Amino acid sequence: MKKRVYINSVGSVSAQKTFENTLFLEEITSYNDTTMGVINPNYKDYIPPAAARRMAKGIKMSTVSSKTALDEAGLDNVDAIIVGTGLGCIDDSEKFISAIIDNKEQFLTPTRFIQSSHNTVSGQIALGIGCKGYNYTYVNGATSFESCLIDAMIQLQLEEAENVLVGGVDELVPHHVNTHRLINHIKKIPVESAHLLASKTEGCVMAEGAHFFVLSEKKQASTYAELIGVRTYNILAQNQLAQTVTAFLKEHELSSDAIDLVVLGYNGDVTFDPYYDLLAKGMFADTAQAYTKHLSGEYDTAGGFAFWFASKVMRTGTLPAVAHLNKVAITKPKTILLYNQYRGEYHSLVLLRQC
């Protein structure tokens, strides 16, 4: 018999003021730009200044976010740490590369190279809390975070672990932004947050963030929701999407009518948003719909923000108006489906249930 999997806590550092875990988008920060950095917590409250000095931003954001999640779950340690990241602490990677080129492979120091290891965040969290358990890092573009969820579910269902810390983190850094601007993956013209979906231009508004969660086999007072299922698909043709979603729901003995809220990964890219339209105007036309990337921006682990958002909606029973996409009203949703893809690749479906 399969064990249940509960989301017992959340932690977020994002382009909104989400590091204050008691809040849920009461106060919205609006942007009119092509990139969005995070609203930084006071890192000194979490990390000794001496340690923070050379620490990559990805590690800092993750330290805050993971500590928030561990605290809320009432845990000092976990059985497993699983982190997803598209690019790791890429600021250090870029600085190490430029130093190699600029200094002709001389006078280099190891810190930036060490922090360039994709698994530096999961390793640092393990070091910080003294966790000798399972420690994985997924680096698979826009399904990096969702890969963590799949792994964590197997951990809990095969009884390999009781409490798993999962997270996703990515940094926003200049060289990466500038190169992705060249190939139109990032918008050329600034767009106001509220008008993201009306921009009708190519590319996304690129951002950063760190989201951590404790997934457990036991429900407790802090539990947000039950995680029912996660699937990822490397590529999907548009004409396969509806049947893929139907098949996924059927695996969990659900039909599309059973979904109270669908959270869609719209990022304002005119070329690839039609994937979401297919569901929004198709099988979920009469279902309440939400979107989040005007709040979080786009990055490989932006799925972490959507997962945080859906967890908060489940816990509070309310859908913030700022994220409401259509006119179908919803209170106290029982079942939430998240769908995300990036540039027609790296598709994911995540299903949450009230508990």
Place this chain on the structure above:
Amino acid sequence: MGKGIAITGMGVISAIGNNVEENYESLISKKIGITKISHIDTVHKNDIMVGEIPTTNSVLETQLGLSPDSWSRTSLLAVIAAKQAVTNAGITDINAFRTGLISGTTVGGMDKSEQYFYEYFENDKTWHHINGLHAGDSTQKIALSLGLKSSFTTTISTACSSAANAIMLGARMIKSGQLERVIVGGADCLSKFTINGFKTLMILSDTYNTPFDDNRKGLNLGESAAYLVLESDAVVAKENKKVLAYVKGYGNANDAFHQTASSDNGDGAVLAMEQALKVAGLSPDSVDYINAHGTATPNNDLSEGRAMNRVFNGKVPDFSSTKAFTGHTLATAGAIEAVYAVLALQNNVIFPNLNFRTPMQEFDLLPETELKQKELNVVLSNSFGFGGNCTTLLFSKEA
């Protein structure tokens, strides 16, 4: 008692051979692949030795029917090895079963990223490499080259245990029923990034690496790609598949000691080995051969040796490191050594730990230095990485 997951195919390209047969020939004839570097123009070329694959990118591109400078070398190597594995497993319709792909890499497309870092802004002919910095990009290229659609694919990057962890995840996903078949392994090419990175850590040897030798001076970086096909019992039965060996056990633990160094007593390594034995339901004395991580750095070999002594209570089975042949191929180490473990089981041989002369002062462990014929039933393989990441895999002849 854990039941093993069937291995039905494998493929590899490394400094000692372009396929499984060539790698085996080199291993049994002591033909090493460590040379001066030839494909990368680095200022360190006179003071390092590497395990470089002799084949140039342009030959690999021709082999894959690609135009020049299409992909990162990591992707080129990966697709070649993954296709070998799929062919070896006798797979004709890749989407016939619920098939996944799990690949480990540390550098991904770093070779092109470092080459075009500034040129991107001057030359639009380089722009197709921009997205290649994503480690997941190499995995997607393998998936599409194999014809995988609507499939579970992911990439693991836990430094030098990446591919070992890919194998472990693949076994767990079959065990949990999420996949019926999965291609697992990893790929990493040489790059200035890793050469200079390891140089700053001062763990590169200026000569042939000497695992478990008291005078060891460090590692030789290498490059390789290796993939294995794992299939569920149901698929094996239905397709009447020949099983090469089984993934019998696995364990992953964290040393939680230091970001780049292993603890003195190898706590993480002990936990990983113990967990793998527990998953397999085997006692330490059932292990016939250990293919050690054995990078030939002062830190690794001491820590791993102490860990082996702890797990096996001073009675360490025959062991060797094959890194003197291939160099340390980073993410791929766990996959290439998984292929070697299967070859050891199939042929009942222990591969020699080359370049060993002087026993280490800290303990009396002596690696096997000559090719040794011995009936093997269970082989243990270690892979350890930065971030304290420790993985052990157990391979067996019987399920």
